[in-house]
Amino acid sequence: MEDRKDLISVVAPVYNEDAVLDALYERVKAVLDGAGEMWELVLVNDGSRDNSAAVIARLHEQDPRVKGISFSRNFGFQIAATAGLDFARGDAVILTDADLQDPPEVYPAMLEQWRAGYDVVYGVRSSREGETWFKLATAKIFYRLIHRITSIDIPLDTGDFRLMDRRVISSLRGMNERNRFLRGMVPWIGFRQIGVTYHREARYAGDAKFTSVKKMLPFALDAITSFSYFPLQLATIMGFITAALSVIAILAVILIRLLAPHEPLLGQATTLVVVLFLGSVQLISLGIIGEYLGRIYDEVKGRPLYLIQDSWGLEDAPLGRFAPPSAVGNPGR
C-alpha cells in the first residue's frame, strides 16, 4: 500500500434538501469511516429557499470534514456539480445526488475499481424505485436518441452518480463550456471507465425537482447541442429531399404542358400545402440554428459559471469560476 492515505471527496449538489442532509452525512460517515477512509463531504447549496444553508453550516461546525459553498442564486444541477468538483480536493471524487437515491453503500465497490486502476467508475442503475413511468419512459427515449446521434458513448442507464480520479477532475476543469452536460463530458474525456451496478433507491425525503417537461427539455437540448451537429445537418438533408421532389414536380409540369398544351393546370390546394410545408421547414431550421446561436452567445459573453455567497471550510472559495484571476482567486487554472 502507498504511504500517503488517499483523500476521498463526496460531492453533492443541494437544492431545497434540508430534510435529507443529516441522513446523507450520517450514511456517508458510516460507510467511509467503516471502510477506514480519509474523506470530505462537499455540499453545494444551489440557491435553496429552505434551511439547507443553515444545515450545512451546522454540519460543518459539528464535523469539519463537511464543507460547503452557497451560490448567490439557483444555477442548476450541472453548475452546482461543477462547483463541487472544482473545490473537492480528493484523489478520488464521488459525485452523488443529495437525496440518497445513490446509496453511499456503493462507494466501497467504486473505490475498489478505482484502486484496481479505473479512472471513472459510474453507477449503473439495475432498478429504480419511486419514479414515475413518464420519467422512466422519457429517460429511455432520450438516452437511445443521444446514443444514435452523438459520437460519444454515453453508457446506458447511468446518471451523474460516479467516482472520478483526480486526473479526470483536472480534465473537466479544462472544459469551460457554459452549457454543461456532465453525463456526456465525462465519457468524452476517456481514460479507463467502468460501471458498477446498483439499486437506485427512492428519494429519502423532500420533492424531486426534475419532474416537469419544462425542466427536462432544456437539459435534453443542452445535451444534444453539446455533442451533436445532427440537428443542423437535418436542414441540409431536408433541403436535398425537397430539391429532389421539386425536380420531379418541374419535369411533371413540363411534360403535362407538352402533351396537353390546352389543359389548364389545376392545383391551388397543392400550391398552398407546398408553401405551408416549406415555410414550416424553414422556420424549424431557423429555430434549430437559433438553439446553437444562443449557446454560442452564452459562451462568447464569458460570464462566470457561478457566483458564491458563502462558504464553509473552503477558504479559497472565489467569487466565480471564470472571472479574471486578477480580480478573484481562480480554482480552475
Ligand code: UDP
Ligand atoms: N439539484 C440542484 N439544483 C437544482 C435542482 C436539483 O442542485 O436546480 C440537486 C438536488 O438537490 C439533488 C440532485 O440535484 O441533490 C438531484 O435532484 P432530484 O433528486 O430532484 O432529481 P431526480 O432524482 O428526480 O433526477
Ligand code: MG
Ligand atoms: Mg433524486
